[in-house]
Amino acid sequence: MENINEIIEKLGLETNLALEEIPNIDLYMDQVIQLFENKFSESRRNPEEKVLTKTMINNYAKGKLVFPIHNKKYSKEHLILMSIIYQLKGALSINDIKITLDGINKKVVKEDINLESFYNGYLKLTNKNVSDFKEDIDSRINMVKDESLEDGNSPDLEHVLMISSLVHMSNLYRRVAEKLVDEIVVEKEVKRQR
Template sequence: MKEIDALIEGLGLEKRLTLEDIPNIDLYMDQVTQLFENIYSESKRDPEDKILTKTMINNYSKAKLLFPIKNKKYSKEHLLMISFIYQLKGGLSINDIKAVLDKMNAKFEQDQGGLAEVYNGYLSLHDKNSAGFKENVKTIDNMVNQELDNINDNDQEYFRSLLLITTLVNQSNMYRKLAEKLVDELKEVDEG
């Protein structure tokens, strides 16, 4: 197995859509998909994977995850919402994403703004989370290596991989479950 640092480096954690990445003109769908492909291509598991497709964007629109598009062009605000969707879809269902983004969509449609500020807050937290993630994974790697001392088998590399994978998936599940609980609370507040 590659060293943990090399694996983490290959994740492309520093890649994210910033406000500066978005042109000051509205974009057609092909331009939107190309922008996302250019920014997030390093993070693909398989080179054939697509970051964002026309079908995905159409499905997001149909599910009302985005406020209405005008003249088949996507504004800077649409791209910020698509970026939120892109980040959330790895851990939440479409219905949960809709619950999370409904209020932001409504605020923007009512010209209450705030989307760029919230997105910048997300980017700041993303950078802090990435640094924390790297440290946490190194801690997990050290804990796994300690556990390997208790396993009497010649296939240590396999057991290291097994323990790392199960531990990382376990942590991922814990974070996802907590996020789902927060979505449920958000739904209760909106319904109440």
């Protein structure tokens, strides 16, 4: 477990698509894929894994995770939403992502949102989350080592404890996020009944 901080550094957790990296001109699908591959390639678990594919983009469009595409070109706003989808899909189902982003998509279509300002807030939060995560990892390493010393566990069991602890924390966060998605659904139902 001594190498966990090295692992974390190699994950590229701070990697996000910054606003200044998104062109102000609309892009074709292949250009979008290339932009995402160049930006997020280090965050892949293995080299064969694709960051974004034509099928994924088509599914996002068909599933209405993003507002309609015009002339087979993707705007800066589409790329912002795809960047958020890229992060959300690690924990939420496609349906949950659709529910989560539905209000934003509607506001984009109505031109009732400053999406760049929203995205800047999102990026600030993600950077803070990474910082908090690194502090939490150090704390969790110490807790696992303390637990292992008490029980006389071998290093391989220490790894299992750490993996289990991380997965448990991940599940706790995911479950809360899912309940927040469920609240969006309930709020929509209440509005429809009025």
